[in-house]
Structure formats: structure tokens, C-alpha cells
Amino acid sequence: MTIAIAKTTKNAKPRVTFADYLTYSDGSDTKYELVDGELIAMSLGTGLHGETIDRVYKEINVEISRTAQPWIVRQGQIGVRCPRGIGLDTVRIPDVVVMEGNDWQALQEREAVIDFDLSAPLLVIEVISPSIKNIDYRAKRTEYAARDIPEYWIVDPLEAKVSVLINSDGWYDVTEFYGDELIISPTFPELKLTPRTIFSI
Structure with a gap:
């Protein structure tokens, strides 16, 4: 798909709409997040x-x-649309997402992005990499809070x-x-889980 968007100034980058993002492909296996209208390639982790x-x-x-909850957990497969800046044009792809089973069923016939017509995820989890540490601690914290996601692990x-x-109150x-x-x-x-269990690799 080719995205043709007018530039407002000589150095301005073309903004990518949410609709464009849903159908975008560069012919590779690269995953992209959409951050304030800009496509950001996701790097390979260690x-x-x-x-x-x-x-x-x-x-x-x-x-x-174990608890027989009607929830689904997925890793690196589901985007979450978040309010950001002046537009509604940010989509993050968390490392782990826990969501309602009914909302997961709603994604079966459409792009795997939790849009505003679906409930916010119950929990999103990001695992830190050196290159994106500040993004996970700062930018995503603000975005996930604005999306009313009740719990976020870093x-x-x-x-x-x-x-x-x-x-708590946004x-x-x-x-x-x-x-x-x-x-x-x-x-x-x-949950009986400790950091030592997670990091004892």
C-alpha cells in the first residue's frame, strides 16, 4: 500500500492515519507501531x-x-490504540496483553488492534530493552493511562x-x-510470581 499524505512544511513528515496504519505493508515481516501519526519500526529484541x-x-x-477467567493472554500480537497529542493516531504493540475473551472474539474478523469500540485491556506488560527503556517508562506510561488500562507492568x-x-484517576x-x-x-x-522467578534464566 502506498501512503500519500500532503506535507504542510518542507521538513514535515507525512502523517499516517489510523486507517492507513491498519492496511499498511512494506512487504517485509517488520512490525510497526504508530506513534502520533508516524510509523516506528519495532527492533528485534535480544x-x-x-x-x-x-x-x-x-x-x-x-x-x-487455573482461575478459569474468561480472559485471553497474547504476546506481541495485539495492538492497542491510545489517545496521544492532538489526534487519536497512536497504536502500541505491548509485549504481553491480557484482554476480555469477548473482545478477542471480536478481533477474529478484523485487524488485531484493540480500538476504542472495545474494552481497554485488563493488563499490558512491557519488557525493557536498553534501546527503548525511556519509551516504556515514560511515553507508554502516559499513553496506557490515557487509554484507561487499569494495570501496566514494566x-x-x-x-x-x-x-x-x-x-488511579487517569x-x-x-x-x-x-x-x-x-x-x-x-x-x-x-498470583505466586516473583522477579527472581522471571529473571532466573
Whole structure:
């Protein structure tokens, strides 16, 4: 697909609309996020990054099955549309997403982006990489709060900690967990998971 969008100034980048993003392909397997109207290629993570995502995903999946919740967990497959700036043209692809099963069914016949007509995810999780550390800690924190996502984890192998952010009146309150401390999650109150379990690779 070719995107033709007028530039307002000589140095301005063309803005990509949400509709364009949903159908965009450059012919490669590269995944893109849409950030304030700009396509941002997602870099390949390290082996540690991928292993950490996999461990978190498996633990959450087991807990959903154990508690028989009508939820779905997916890793790196689902976009989340977020308000940002002057437009509604930001889509993030979290490392792990927990969402309502009914909303997952609604995505079966359309692009895998949780748009504003669906409920916000119950939980999103980002695993830190050195190149995107500030984005996960700062930009995404603001975007996910604006999307009213009730719980956001930042899993940081660089500092061996898990930050659990709980949405309170449109902003996140954060608690950090280290070592053998049990991660306290309102979404998964019976979860028996520690940072040491996640990072003991």
C-alpha cells in the first residue's frame, strides 16, 4: 500500500492515519507501531528480552487457566490504540496483553488492534530493552493511562525489577518488586510470581 499524505512544511513528515496504519505493508515481516501519526519500526529484541517475555506470558496463561477467567493472554500480537497529542493516531504493540475473551472474539474478523469500540485491556506488560527503556517508562506510561488500562507492568531485566502500575484517576501509581518479593497484582490477586522467578534464566 502506498501512503500519500500532503506535507504542510518542507521538513514535515507525512502523517499516517489510523486507517492507513491498519492496511499498511512494506512487504517485509517488520512490525510497526504508530506513534502520533508516524510509523516506528519495532527492533528485534535480544534473546534475554524474548525469554523474559515468554516466561511472563506462560505464568499469566497458567494463572488464567487455573482461575478459569474468561480472559485471553497474547504476546506481541495485539495492538492497542491510545489517545496521544492532538489526534487519536497512536497504536502500541505491548509485549504481553491480557484482554476480555469477548473482545478477542471480536478481533477474529478484523485487524488485531484493540480500538476504542472495545474494552481497554485488563493488563499490558512491557519488557525493557536498553534501546527503548525511556519509551516504556515514560511515553507508554502516559499513553496506557490515557487509554484507561487499569494495570501496566514494566518488567526490567536491566535492573532485575518489576514495576506494577495501577491506574488511579487517569494516572499510574507505581510499586516496585525485587528478588523474592511476591508481585502484587489486582488483576491476578492469587498470583505466586516473583522477579527472581522471571529473571532466573
